Amino acid sequence: MKFSTKNLRYGVIGVGMMGCEHIRNLVAIENCEVVAFADPHEPSRINAKTLVKSAVEYDDYQQMLQDENLDVVIIATPNHTHRIVLEACLRRGVHILVEKPVCINVTECREIIDIERQTHKAGRLVWVGLEYRYMAATSELIKEVESGTCGNLKMISIREHRFPFLQKVGNWNRFSKNTGGTLVEKCCHFFDLMTLLAHSAPVRVSASGAQDVNHLNEFYDEVRADILDNAFVIVDYQNGLRGMLDLSMFAEGSQNEQEICVVGDGAKIEALVTDSLIRIGRRASGRDGVVEKLVAQSSDVVQGFHGGASYVEHRRMQEKIRYGGESEVTLQDGLLSVAIGQAAHMSIAEGRIVKLAEILK
Numbered sequence: 001m002k003f004s005t006k007n008l009r010y011g012v013i014g015v016g017m018m019g020c021e022h023i024r025n026l027v028a029i030e031n032c033e034v035v036a037f038a039d040p041h042e043p044s045r046i047n048a049k050t051l052v053k054s055a056v057e058y059d060d061y062q063q064m065l066q067d068e069n070l071d072v073v074i075i076a077t078p079n080h081t082h083r084i085v086l087e088a089c090l091r092r093g094v095h096i097l098v099e100k101p102v103c104i105n106v107t108e109c110r111e112i113i114d115i116e117r118q119t120h121k122a123g124r125l126v127w128v129g130l131e132y133r134y135m136a137a138t139s140e141l142i143k144e145v146e147s148g149t150c151g152n153l154k155m156i157s158i159r160e161h162r163f164p165f166l167q168k169v170g171n172w173n174r175f176s177k178n179t180g181g182t183l184v185e186k187c188c189h190f191f192d193l194m195t196l197l198a199h200s201a202p203v204r205v206s207a208s209g210a211q212d213v214n215h216l217n218e219f220y221d222e223v224r225a226d227i228l229d230n231a232f233v234i235v236d237y238q239n240g241l242r243g244m245l246d247l248s249m250f251a252e253g254s255q256n257e258q259e260i261c262v263v264g265d266g267a268k269i270e271a272l273v274t275d276s277l278i279r280i281g282r283r284a285s286g287r288d289g290v291v292e293k294l295v296a297q298s299s300d301v302v303q304g305f306h307g308g309a310s311y312v313e314h315r316r317m318q319e320k321i322r323y324g325g326e327s328e329v330t331l332q333d334g335l336l337s338v339a340i341g342q343a344a345h346m347s348i349a350e351g352r353i354v355k356l357a358e359i360l361k
């Protein structure tokens with residue numbers, strides 16, 4: 001198998017919170033370099049420059065794509081801009097890491113998948129930043145499930161109880177028209193984990209949710225912020241597996257931001273993400289047999305906002321670029337995670353169960 005130690009030249013589009021997180025990780029990795037970044041917002045550029053002084057700054061990403069010799073582009077712009085930025089990067093032929101959600105709805109995701117097909121280049125990777133797969137506790141849970149610890153998996157429940165959405169540049173995340181809605185914007189991570197673990201296609205979604213507590217008195221150009229801040233979502237999979245999401249964004253007092261619990265016919269596994277703890281309880285051993293283990297990223301992993309997940313994501317993507325492998329988190333994975341979130345919003349708005357076939361047709 002081919003292996004290349006080539007210095008990978010990165011360009012970053014959008015250097016707000018997440019773009020800078022990527023830069024911090026990349027400067028800690030050997031044989032790669034952030035050579036340029038693009039952002040129309042000067043304070044974001046000034047901040048990014050402190051992290052990577054040698055990079056060339058652009059206020060226009062099209063100019064950066066035209067002028068720079070890049071191997072990989074990271075897209076970390078607001079969700080509603082992903083569609084247009086992705087198209088330009090796909091046509092440029094570079095490897096792409098696009099932040100989640102791929103796009104704000106299924107229609108846009110599909111357009112991007114079509115453009116990827118038209119511009120397809122063997123060996124070119126398009127990787128979606130669904131990096132919760134790479135947190136220490138979640139990746140350990142995935143490993144245990146894949147090795148058969150649970151037996152036949154039947155139920156997956158994911159609880160995210162956390163603080164409200166942070167303030168973003170231009171307040172883009174205060175409106176569903178920009179984010180795709182909370183269940184797309186935030187929860188695509190969890191729907192991706194469910195589908196990954198289920199090894200099956202999602203078929204039905206039912207949800208209840210609302211904006212009950214947060215941002216109720218926030219107005220921008222006289223329009224009130226419209227972010228859903230709590231929901232229960234049930235996802236039925238073709239193989240009979242059931243997934244459930246329990247989201248609260250006014251739960252600052254949580255010990256764990258995310259708690260993932262999977263139950264099969266042989267065992268139950270819990271992943272407490274903030275505590276980085278896994279609990280395994282086999283049915284045959286009962287309560288007394290429950291085993292707890294602390295899991296941690298290896299010591300060389302840069303710990304960023306997501307417990308080292310971005311660092312692991314970059315390492316794995318670079319490995320695939322260097323060895324010539326496939327993307328681990330594909331546009332199709334990204335589309336399904338968006339589709340479930342979109343179906344959940346539709347279920348809430350229309351007060352009914354939504355079949356995935358309705359929006360994937």
Ligand SMILES: NC(=O)c1ccc[n+]([C@@H]2O[C@H](COP(=O)([O-])OP(=O)(O)OC[C@H]3O[C@@H](n4cnc5c(N)ncnc54)[C@H](O)[C@@H]3O)[C@@H](O)[C@H]2O)c1
Pocket residue numbers: 013014015016017018019038039040041044061075076077078079081099100101129130131168169170185306
């Ligand atoms: N993986 C994760 O867990 C995670 C966490 C946070 C954010 N995100 C995603 O990262 C993306 C960025 O979010 P953020 O939190 O960094 O937001 P942010 O507001 O902090 O930063 C976005 C930056 O993009 C810039 N921008 C806007 N339009 C642009 C354009 N056309 N070209 C270049 N730059 C442009 C803005 O000026 C800003 O500096 C979003 O898609 C978000 O969903 C992912």
